[in-house]
Amino acid sequence: xxxxxxxxxxxxxxxxxxxxxxxxxxxxxxxxxxxxxxxxxxxxxxxxxxxxxxxxxxxxxxxxxxxxxxxxxxxxxxxxxxxxxxxxxxxxxxxxxxxxxxxxxxxxxxxxxxxxxxxxxxxxxxxxxxxxxxxxxxxxxxxxxxxxxxxxxxxxxxxxxxxxxxxxxxxxxxxxxxxxxxxxxxxxxxxxxxxxxxxxxxxxxxxxxxxxxxxxxxxxxxxxxxxxxxxxxxxxxxxxxxxxxxxxxxxxxxxxxxxxxxxxxxxxxxxxxxxxxxxxxxxxxxxxxxxxxxxxxxxxxxxxxxxxxxxxxxxxxxxxxxxxxxxxxxxxxxxxxxxxxxxxxxxxxxxxxxxxxxxxxxxxxxxxxxxxxxxx
Amino acid sequence: xxxxxxxxxxxxxxxxxxxxxxxxxxxxxxxxxxxxxxxxxxxxxxxxxxxxxxxxxxxxxxxxxxxxxxxxxxxxxxxxxxxxxxxxxxxxxxxxxxxxxxxxxxxxxxxxxxxxxxxxxxxxxxxxxxxxxxxxxxxxxxxxxxxxxxxxxxxxxxxxxxxxxxxxxxxxxxxxxxxxxxxxxxxxxxxxxxxxxxxxxxxxxxxxxxxxxxxxxxxxxxxxxxxxxxxxxxxxxxxxxxxxxxxxxxxxxxxxxxxxxxxxxxxxxxxxxxxxxxxxxxxxxxx
Numbered sequence: 267x268x269x270x271x272x273x274x275x276x277x278x279x280x281x282x283x284x285x286x287x288x289x290x291x292x293x294x295x296x297x298x299x300x301x302x303x304x305x306x307x308x309x310x311x312x313x314x315x316x317x318x319x320x321x322x323x324x325x326x327x328x329x330x331x332x333x334x335x336x337x338x339x340x341x342x343x344x345x346x347x348x349x350x351x352x353x354x355x356x357x358x359x360x361x362x363x364x365x366x367x368x369x370x371x372x373x374x375x376x377x378x379x380x381x382x383x384x385x386x387x388x389x390x391x392x393x394x395x396x397x398x399x400x401x402x403x404x405x406x407x408x409x410x411x412x413x414x415x416x417x418x419x420x421x422x423x424x425x426x427x428x429x430x431x432x433x434x435x436x437x438x439x440x441x442x443x444x445x446x447x448x449x450x451x452x453x454x455x456x457x458x459x460x461x462x463x464x465x466x467x468x469x470x471x472x473x474x475x476x477x478x479x480x481x482x483x484x485x486x487x488x489x490x491x492x493x494x495x496x497x498x499x500x501x502x503x504x505x506x507x508x509x510x511x512x513x514x515x516x517x518x519x520x521x522x523x524x525x526x527x528x529x530x531x532x533x534x535x536x537x538x539x540x541x542x543x544x545x546x547x548x549x550x551x552x553x554x555x556x557x558x559x560x561x562x563x564x565x566x567x568x569x570x571x572x573x574x575x576x577x578x579x580x581x582x583x584x585x586x587x588x589x590x591x592x593x594x595x596x597x598x599x600x601x602x603x604x605x606x607x608x609x610x611x612x613x614x615x616x617x618x619x620x621x622x623x624x625x626x627x628x629x630x631x632x633x634x635x636x637x638x639x640x641x642x
Numbered sequence: 643x644x645x646x647x648x649x650x651x652x653x654x655x656x657x658x659x660x661x662x663x664x665x666x667x668x669x670x671x672x673x674x675x676x677x678x679x680x681x682x683x684x685x686x687x688x689x690x691x692x693x694x695x696x697x698x699x700x701x702x703x704x705x706x707x708x709x710x711x712x713x714x715x716x717x718x719x720x721x722x723x724x725x726x727x728x729x730x731x732x733x734x735x736x737x738x739x740x741x742x743x744x745x746x747x748x749x750x751x752x753x754x755x756x757x758x759x760x761x762x763x764x765x766x767x768x769x770x771x772x773x774x775x776x777x778x779x780x781x782x783x784x785x786x787x788x789x790x791x792x793x794x795x796x797x798x799x800x801x802x803x804x805x806x807x808x809x810x811x812x813x814x815x816x817x818x819x820x821x822x823x824x825x826x827x828x829x830x831x832x833x834x835x836x837x838x839x840x841x842x843x844x845x846x847x848x849x850x851x852x853x854x855x856x857x858x859x860x861x862x863x864x865x866x867x868x869x870x871x872x873x874x875x876x877x878x879x880x881x882x883x884x885x886x887x888x889x890x891x892x893x894x895x896x897x898x899x900x901x902x903x904x905x906x907x908x909x910x911x912x913x914x915x916x917x918x919x920x921x922x923x924x925x926x927x928x929x
Contacts, residue, residue: 372746374826374856374893377753392898409750450745479892480745482720509890513882524824524890525798525853528879532903533920535882544883546890577800577807608807610785630804630922 274472281441288357297338300356301331307359312351365458370446379407385425387458413443450480506558515540518563518572539638557593571640578609587615602640606633644773644818645838654710655680657717673778679704701732712736719743730761739765749827763829769799769821790815793839796851812925824891832862854880859906867913
């Protein structure tokens, strides 16, 4: 789950990381009021869950409350990478002397968190990694020990941070580690962390990704989820414990298991079709789940046929077939349905479905070919 | 012959009184796996499945009483890390964790601790292991595979079943099938299994089922080129997966342009691995 910039920075502040004064506004009038309270120059920042806001004019400076209102009006009318801007963050503007990058993420290959820093802050770290990888300092953190003070000093040294900033940098690094580990983040990033002309260190921007699997122990974070920013069908799917991702093709796929769901998409493509979605209905293809999955797939107007691939194994396929039939009776889809069932009593299951005018298939290849043919 | 589990496996089921644990214990027993004990804190002293398996309060007590040497975990995600720590602490050398949805930071700590104790973990978020005709540890259906000379290792669940089934349709059997799981941080990886299959005298060929995300398939390809004398056939799921989206499995995500199916297929083919276009093609590539 992604957090907005303002949410990430508020969280960082709880761990002692200095952030600029400012607040979120949903209207231009509100933005003006915040600018009045802050006095002086402000920066108005669109709050959408995509990168590259600055490049498209989603982050702008204003010198007065009046200008703030004008700029906020424009930004609140924007759409950035398909997402309408619903909120802006109005922060006091900083006098920037230097921009630093500081972040923690999971290093999958090393199986440890890694803290990364670079004196070349303000640009995307992926960009720095591509062009000047030597400018990135990486320190792996023992998951049982956490970030140690000496590691923070090593990072400060590595990015040539002047000595008089070490103490504050150490406390920011330690705060970022706590924000990351206490909140089950998969990414906690300050970019840029700036040194101001007044010789202060401030986190101007913040980004956090939180592990969805850990939300059970972070009720406060779970509440921060901004469903306005998600594809509605994906939000709906999550409610039913389904994993759904919308794609651009015409063949809706409903499969048990993530690996098999990807494979089903791939094989549809291999035989000349385009998958409309990824959908894993998980274990136990009960009627309720199948009905929910069907409704979600049918909410996509591009879908011309549905391919149902269930590898039951020990699950009885006649039971699965009955589940499918009762879901179909409820949702009444009018599109061609191709169903492939494998497992105990598969023949019986297939017969039940064939009797209900569904196209049944024996192998994966057979199913994919029949589904592609059904869209022609 | 086989790797990791066989007829000498003395299995402990953690979470044996839960729905999943109980159902699959029954299935594992029906496959003649030696399930010697189960744990369920607060239910020690009871027996399940008509007195077939004794239940203990702790792993330590179960090991002392029954000599269990392998543990399979069916407890919910929030309790699974503790279950793994408990088994490692009780001296169990092989832990198989079926549970899906364990927070990744928990898994980093668990893996670190298990490595220090030199405990082997298979999973989490995996279907477990099947040595056809000898032992079934986990949830892989027993009726879709027969004994033979193919070693199978996979990051997936039902996709693995699909491959076992396709092999069986062509009368091809398996030494051991290992589901290593779909999480970004897991225990046993491809290379561990390839190494074990290479050294197992009964395994003649290997099937490796990968998917998008991470770089384990690329590392496996390098290992194959350098160390494997036995032929390897592969399939990689997720060629049509869009970048930046998690495809069901926590570990199945293309991040920063890395982890694509195309990269993995290229690396494997460069190492002499034959990569199938779809799972049903696999048996024909091994022959």
